[in-house]
Amino acid sequence: MATALGLSLASAAVVFAQQPGAPQASPSNPELASPAIEQRVDALLSKMTLEEKLGQLVQYNDSGADAAAALAANPESHNNVNSMQLAEQGLLGSMLNTVGASRTNAFQRAAVEKSRLHIPLLFGADIIHGYRTIYPQPIGLAASFDPDLVQSVSHMSAEEATTAGIRWFYSPMVDISRDARWGRTTEGAGEDAYLGAAMARAYILGYQGKTLSDPESVAACVKHFAAYGAAEAGREYNTTDMSEIRLRQDYLPPYKAAIEAGAATVMSAFNALNGVPASANPFLLQTILRGEWGFDGLVVSDYTAIMELENHGIALTPAEATRKALLAGVDIDMMSHFYDTQLPELIRSGQVPMSVVDEAVRRVLRLKFALGLFEHPYARGTEVTAAVPAHRELVRRAAEESFVLLKNDSALPLTTETKKIALIGPLADNAAEMVGSWSGAPQLSDIVTVKQALETRTRQLGGSLTYAQGTTITGSSEDGFAAAVQAARQADVVVMALGESGAMSGEAGSRAYLDLPGNQEQLLKAVAATGKPVVLLVFSGRPLVLDWAATHVAAIMEVWFPGTEAGHAIADVLYGDVAPSGRLPMSFPRAVGQEPLYYNQFPTGRPPRNIDLSQPPGGNSRFFSRYIDVPNDALFPFGYGLTYTQFAYSMPTLSRSIVPLGEARQTGKDLIHATATVTNTGNRTATEVVQCYVRNRGASIEQPVRSLEGFRRVTLKPGESQKVTFDLGFPELSFYDAQGHSVVEATEYTVWIGGSSLASQEGQFKIE
Numbered sequence: 001m002a003t004a005l006g007l008s009l010a011s012a013a014v015v016f017a018q019q020p021g022a023p024q025a026s027p028s029n030p031e032l033a034s035p036a037i038e039q040r041v042d043a044l045l046s047k048m049t050l051e052e053k054l055g056q057l058v059q060y061n062d063s064g065a066d067a068a069a070a071l072a073a074n075p076e077s078h079n080n081v082n083s084m085q086l087a088e089q090g091l092l093g094s095m096l097n098t099v100g101a102s103r104t105n106a107f108q109r110a111a112v113e114k115s116r117l118h119i120p121l122l123f124g125a126d127i128i129h130g131y132r133t134i135y136p137q138p139i140g141l142a143a144s145f146d147p148d149l150v151q152s153v154s155h156m157s158a159e160e161a162t163t164a165g166i167r168w169f170y171s172p173m174v175d176i177s178r179d180a181r182w183g184r185t186t187e188g189a190g191e192d193a194y195l196g197a198a199m200a201r202a203y204i205l206g207y208q209g210k211t212l213s214d215p216e217s218v219a220a221c222v223k224h225f226a227a228y229g230a231a232e233a234g235r236e237y238n239t240t241d242m243s244e245i246r247l248r249q250d251y252l253p254p255y256k257a258a259i260e261a262g263a264a265t266v267m268s269a270f271n272a273l274n275g276v277p278a279s280a281n282p283f284l285l286q287t288i289l290r291g292e293w294g295f296d297g298l299v300v301s302d303y304t305a306i307m308e309l310e311n312h313g314i315a316l317t318p319a320e321a322t323r324k325a326l327l328a329g330v331d332i333d334m335m336s337h338f339y340d341t342q343l344p345e346l347i348r349s350g351q352v353p354m355s356v357v358d359e360a361v362r363r364v365l366r367l368k369f370a371l372g373l374f375e376h377p378y379a380r381g382t383e384v385t386a387a388v389p390a391h392r393e394l395v396r397r398a399a400e401e402s403f404v405l406l407k408n409d410s411a412l413p414l415t416t417e418t419k420k421i422a423l424i425g426p427l428a429d430n431a432a433e434m435v436g437s438w439s440g441a442p443q444l445s446d447i448v449t450v451k452q453a454l455e456t457r458t459r460q461l462g463g464s465l466t467y468a469q470g471t472t473i474t475g476s477s478e479d480g481f482a483a484a485v486q487a488a489r490q491a492d493v494v495v496m497a498l499g500e501s502g503a504m505s506g507e508a509g510s511r512a513y514l515d516l517p518g519n520q521e522q523l524l525k526a527v528a529a530t531g532k533p534v535v536l537l538v539f540s541g542r543p544l545v546l547d548w549a550a551t552h553v554a555a556i557m558e559v560w561f562p563g564t565e566a567g568h569a570i571a572d573v574l575y576g577d578v579a580p581s582g583r584l585p586m587s588f589p590r591a592v593g594q595e596p597l598y599y600n601q602f603p604t605g606r607p608p609r610n611i612d613l614s615q616p617p618g619g620n621s622r623f624f625s626r627y628i629d630v631p632n633d634a635l636f637p638f639g640y641g642l643t644y645t646q647f648a649y650s651m652p653t654l655s656r657s658i659v660p661l662g663e664a665r666q667t668g669k670d671l672i673h674a675t676a677t678v679t680n681t682g683n684r685t686a687t688e689v690v691q692c693y694v695r696n697r698g699a700s701i702e703q704p705v706r707s708l709e710g711f712r713r714v715t716l717k718p719g720e721s722q723k724v725t726f727d728l729g730f731p732e733l734s735f736y737d738a739q740g741h742s743v744v745e746a747t748e749y750t751v752w753i754g755g756s757s758l759a760s761q762e763g764q765f766k767i768e
């Protein structure tokens with residue numbers, strides 16, 4: 001919704017009882033629970049008027065240099081505040097998406113130098129994949145299966161953005177997405193809870209660094225709590241409805257991992273979950289977040305989410321929306337303009353206890369103290385205004401690790417013998433579209449396009465590059481086809497850069513079709529008809545339907561939106577300087593009608609057998625859980641990705657075949673070790689993502705056909721082998737029962753170790 005960064009921009013006065021039997025967790029972030037900070041909070045709070053307290057609980061954007069004119073032009077806007085004036089009066093606690101050190105410093109001066117109590121503002125922004133130096137979208141980073149890399153790039157972006165005064169990132173988005181139609185798929189780690197949790201942890205460690213008080217650290221904001229990614233039919237802001245078991249097993253783990261890693265803040269989601277909007281949902285915000293997980297940071301609403309409680313139909317007035325949101329546990333009102341206008345009367349009439357307001361204010365002040373904002377309120381150091389040369393190497397590596405080679409009929413890597421290249425497509429020379437949605441504040445001139453990088457390469461290699469755009473991203477004109485076909489005819493190899501625009505994914509970017517947009521597929525067909533080998537680069541923020549391409553072109557590589565170093569990274573991988581190592585964090589469907597599609601589905605009572613779909617359905621083959629017109633499985637499954645060598649796996653071995661039930665119930669203990677040897681059987685050094693999947697059969701609750709429970713990146717030279725061991729304990733082997741408890745039972749387990757969710761070599765053990 002908000003677009004300030006030039007980005008895609010984009011009842012109960014009851015404290016809900018903790019879940020029975022759930023232990024009260026210890027504080028999630030000790031820095032926010034420090035006694036020294038609490039003393040300072042007490043002292044400050046005791047001096048604050050009600051208005052000043054409420055000011056800390058509202059967040060506005062920069063209403064512009066001429067707020068008065070903007071207000072006069074649009075008095076009805078929810079944005080109808082003069083944020084500068086509020087800052088001067090000490091009636092504003094935080095701001096969102098304020099760009100540039102001069103602007104944040106101007107607001108900060110107003111708050112620190114002019115307001116009565118000199119409380120600094122906290123500036124938050126949607127920096128989700130880089131500030132000035134841009135790396136791939138989170139879906140691309142997830143494809144790296146490399147949490148260390150994610151931690152490094154996250155820290156790098158904090159380092160850059162803090163020079164503009166930003167100390168709070170609305171990131172990571174850890175919403176699990178199993179439906180590629182949902183545009184925000186691009187902002188998360190895909191379909192799997194285990195991978196999502198690993199990524200969530202990495203972002204928090206990167207953003208928050210060793211301590212929040214480090215001027216280069218930013219507070220993370222885990223969003224959107226919760227289950228926003230399960231929006232029905234993949235339609236943005238749509239309702240979500242699911243069992244508590246599914247919620248806990250498949251959707252909550254990444255949020256929980258982020259809280260355990262010390263995330264300082266959480267954003268409540270737009271969606272309703274099982275009929276209760278997440279921004280007024282005591283079960284999510286009290287029972288789970290604060291009760292079970294011991295979260296001691298602050299909760300901010302999503303943009304106007306409190307106002308939207310009226311649209312949801314659970315509040316008839318702004319006052320009711322305010323009361324429900326605050327009592328449920330939302331501390332800061334982002335942009336609804338409700339907490340400041342409604343709470344005075346709600347408190348006066350006793351509908352909202354002052355103690356609840358005070359506790360929310362405390363949470364805001366604790367964070368400001370923990371960040372050291374009272375000591376260092378202004379943007380630090382020299383402002384970073386363009387891509388940082390020293391950061392380019394890291395974002396180039398991040399892009400390279402994010403690419404997933406989906407098909408390769410020996411077309412890649414390109415050799416030095418490949419002299420004439422035709423580069424075709426609307427994304428081949430399109431700097432603006434290399435960054436995707438929520439792209440921080442990049443300078444377009446910093447971005448390296450595919451054309452720029454390949455021109456340099458081909459020149460260095462004594463070859464030549466011919467470029468033809470062919471069509472636009474969503475266009476229907478075929479005027480450019482002839483030149484594209486002509487370029488292809490004269491080339492040794494054709495590289496096609498096709499896909500989505502950044503704005504086609506991200507917030508409010510839901511799609512009902514998942515094909516290449518516009519007439520790009522027709523262009524692809526026209527070029528492929530020349531008979532020249534086609535290497536297809538797919539730019540997208542989500543899985544697309546690539547069924548035609550999968551059978552008609554020589555090579556396909558998913559490159560997401562690679563960021564500042566897009567062209568260089570693509571050239572490195574095309575020419576084999578770097579072997580691709582990304583693996584799919586989300587299943588790529590054969591047809592959009594398969595969505596939601598995910599590998600760790602449930603078996604059903606009628607699992608499909610090996611059915612010949614060329615035969616008409618009927619007889620014994622009909623009555624299975626399947627479609628009559630498309631296979632059930634993904635075109636490219638979760639965990640899948642090729643490289644320029646092959647890997648072979650030994651049969652997994654298990655450290656024992658029986659784990660006694662009593663021992664299995666001990667939560668902190670490794671119970672069994674699963675080991676396989678992986679060997680590079682090809683002739684190039686490359687990195688394999690070794691994956692461990694587990695299935696549990698015989699439990700009282702149906703369990704998925706397999707679930708990822710471990711992964712490791714392993715780089716091997718030709719002929720080299722390595723043993724890889726996964727330690728499986730209670731977290732990996734347990735499941736949720738109907739009461740929301742993690743349990744193990746006397747059941748049978750199958751363990752697979754291999755290179756994708758299709759890994760077929762297995763071992764077995766039992767808990768008994």
Ligand code: BGC
Nearest residue numbers: 001002010096126170302303
């Ligand atoms: C998005 C959030 C974002 C917020 C602030 C909302 O529209 O849903 O993810 O953090 O805007 O820009």
